[in-house]
Amino acid sequence: MSFSTTKTTRDTRRHIHTMNRRWNIIATVALVIVAAVACAKAPQEDVDGAKAEMEKARQAQAETFAANEYQAADQAMSAADAEIQAQNAKWIKNYDKAKELLAKAKEEAAKAATTAVANKEQAKKDAEAAIAAADTALQTAEGNLKVAPMTKDSRADLALFKSDLETYKGTLEQARQAFASEDYKKALESANSVKEKATSIADQLEEAKKKRSGARPRA
Amino acid sequence: MAEGVARAPNQCAAAQSILVRAEAETRVQSRRSALRRDYDQAARLALEARLAAETCAFQAGAARARTRERARKALADLSTALPRAASLSRHVGDSDVAEDLVQAEIALGEGKVAFERSQFERAEDAAERGRARLAQAVSDINRLFDTYATSPRRADWRRWVKDTLRDSARTGEPVILVDKLRRELLLYRGRDELAAYPVDLGIGGLNSKIRAGDDATPEGRYRITEVRGPTQTHYYRALMLDYPNADDVARFRRLKRSGRVARGDDVGSLIEIHGHGGRKRDWTKGCVALDNDDMDSLVPRVRVGTRVTIVGTIPEEVLP
Numbered sequence: 001m002s003f004s005t006t007k008t009t010r011d012t013r014r015h016i017h018t019m020n021r022r023w024n025i026i027a028t029v030a031l032v033i034v035a036a037v038a039c040a041k042a043p044q045e046d047v048d049g050a051k052a053e054m055e056k057a058r059q060a061q062a063e064t065f066a067a068n069e070y071q072a073a074d075q076a077m078s079a080a081d082a083e084i085q086a087q088n089a090k091w092i093k094n095y096d097k098a099k100e101l102l103a104k105a106k107e108e109a110a111k112a113a114t115t116a117v118a119n120k121e122q123a124k125k126d127a128e129a130a131i132a133a134a135d136t137a138l139q140t141a142e143g144n145l146k147v148a149p150m151t152k153d154s155r156a157d158l159a160l161f162k163s164d165l166e167t168y169k170g171t172l173e174q175a176r177q178a179f180a181s182e183d184y185k186k187a188l189e190s191a192n193s194v195k196e197k198a199t200s201i202a203d204q205l206e207e208a209k210k211k212r213s214g215a216r217p218r219a
Numbered sequence: 220m221a222e223g224v225a226r227a228p229n230q231c232a233a234a235q236s237i238l239v240r241a242e243a244e245t246r247v248q249s250r251r252s253a254l255r256r257d258y259d260q261a262a263r264l265a266l267e268a269r270l271a272a273e274t275c276a277f278q279a280g281a282a283r284a285r286t287r288e289r290a291r292k293a294l295a296d297l298s299t300a301l302p303r304a305a306s307l308s309r310h311v312g313d314s315d316v317a318e319d320l321v322q323a324e325i326a327l328g329e330g331k332v333a334f335e336r337s338q339f340e341r342a343e344d345a346a347e348r349g350r351a352r353l354a355q356a357v358s359d360i361n362r363l364f365d366t367y368a369t370s371p372r373r374a375d376w377r378r379w380v381k382d383t384l385r386d387s388a389r390t391g392e393p394v395i396l397v398d399k400l401r402r403e404l405l406l407y408r409g410r411d412e413l414a415a416y417p418v419d420l421g422i423g424g425l426n427s428k429i430r431a432g433d434d435a436t437p438e439g440r441y442r443i444t445e446v447r448g449p450t451q452t453h454y455y456r457a458l459m460l461d462y463p464n465a466d467d468v469a470r471f472r473r474l475k476r477s478g479r480v481a482r483g484d485d486v487g488s489l490i491e492i493h494g495h496g497g498r499k500r501d502w503t504k505g506c507v508a509l510d511n512d513d514m515d516s517l518v519p520r521v522r523v524g525t526r527v528t529i530v531g532t533i534p535e536e537v538l539p
Contacts (some may be wrong), residue, residue, distance in 0.1 A: 032265075034491075035476060057382050082476060114278070118278065118281065118282065118285075122285050122289075125289060126289070129289070129292070129293060129350075132350060132354065132391075133296045133300070133350070135354065136300055136304075136350070136353060136354045136357055137300065139354075140300065140303050140304055140357050141361075141363055142361060143307045143357065143361050143364060144303075146361070146364040146365075146368075147364065147400060147401050149401065149403065149410060149415060149534070150535050150538055152412075153539075155535075178240060180226045190447070199299075199303075202303055203303075206303070206306060206499045207269060212415050
């Protein structure tokens with residue numbers, strides 16, 4: 001009996017010892033995890049990478065030439081900033097979501113930069129073609145004016161057309177200046193407007209000529 | 220991929236570069252023993268290459284769509300601008316201008332064919348070539364018009380028209396003015412314009428007649444010497460003019476003396492206003508041709524002795 005009691009006590013002590021050791025290990029591991037999470041640092045490398053891509057997009061004038069893509073990148077960047085701030089305020093920090101948002105911002109910014117380059121090139125070509133077409137339309141209208149039938153009735157109209165064409169020449173010059181300063185949108189709009197109006201004058205003069213040719217003489 | 224490389228070079232170069240790295244990594248791993256072999260990195264690179272290639276394809280598609288739209292617009296612009304310029308070129312009859320317009324027309328045709336075959340870069344190039352030739356033609360047309368505005372003969376034209384209109388106002392008789400630049404015959408009585416008719420001129424176009432055979436329409440002050448009906452001329456109806464007048468003969472002699480016309484040359488004759496016109500091109504031997512209906516309208520309003528003044532262009536300040 002005495003032997004049996006001693007054995008039981010020894011087993012109980014061993015068991016308690018084993019249990020304590022397990023708890024110690026668990027506590028240590030938990031402490032390490034908590035310490036690791038609580039001391040997690042903001043993903044600065046990811047932030048820098050995303051910011052660099054955003055800067056590249058800005059350099060490529062993405063705000064103008066790839067507005068939707070740039071807005072998506074900007075929104076992702078703002079969301080990532082907000083998430084980082086939120087995590088910074090917590091005792092236990094987790095930046096996984098912030099990293100995801102930063103990756104998205106980086107990707108969208110890269111897309112915005114690429115799209116902006118392509119769109120800018122397209123806008124440049126469009127503006128260039130519009131200016132050339134406007135110039136030809138203006139010269140054609142001027143030519144029509146120089147050989148327009150001159151009558152008592154038409155004289156005032158022709159003087160007005162002449163004055164209008166002078167104004168359009170000025171507008172076309174402004175379009176050229178806008179093109180030179182890479183404001184392709186303004187250049188395109190001005191050139192298209194000049195082309196449309198000059199063509200309208202050329203058509204009116206041509207129409208007047210046809211009408212005159214078809215008119216029967218007055219008695 | 221080849222088409223994409225041309226249209227979206229940056230994206231395609233990136234895809235190509237990553238693919239090369241993926242292939243290199245695959246070779247490195249395949250040389251290792253089975254136990255140490257790990258294709259994870261190669262698989263990752265291959266995936267990246269695929270994504271980059273997809274971006275390249277997307278960008279190439281977008282670039283193609285942009286080129287297509289540019290080509291379509293350029294061809295449409297050229298199509299509408301060409302007839303306007305061609306109509307204007309009618310007033311100068313210059314061979315360089317005509318050549319430019321023909322080349323622009325050819326380029327437009329080539330562009331349209333290329334566009335139908337989905338060769339959009341070629342179509343855009345052709346449209347640009349056509350546009351450049353068209354711009355050259357229009358610029359030359361304006362330059363030629365401007366030479367008329369500053370021509371040394373302008374003083375003579377002004378004086379002749381002024382005298383003719385003054386004479387008409389004094390006598391009450393109708394007079395004919397021919398404006399070669401505008402390709403127009405005007406019938407005036409005093410300060411009133413009675414009628415205006417489009418005309419075709421000599422093949423020499425805007426040149427002033429100097430000698431027989433130069434196919435140019437003369438410039439000067441003439442009178443109708445004879446009115447011919449349908450059975451008396453090959454050209455429906457005709458108003459014969461007194462070309463060469465004393466001024467023409469004197470000028471011809473001067474030019475002959477100075478050696479500017481050959482000794483065997485003649486001053487020419489048989490300049491008339493006749494029918495069979497309305498062709499919208501210069502085709503006569505120096506005469507002024509009207510549409511037959513217009514001849515029917517004009518002939519009863521004039522008679523032998525009616526003054527006919529032909530000028531390069533009527534200075535606008537002279538007209539009432």
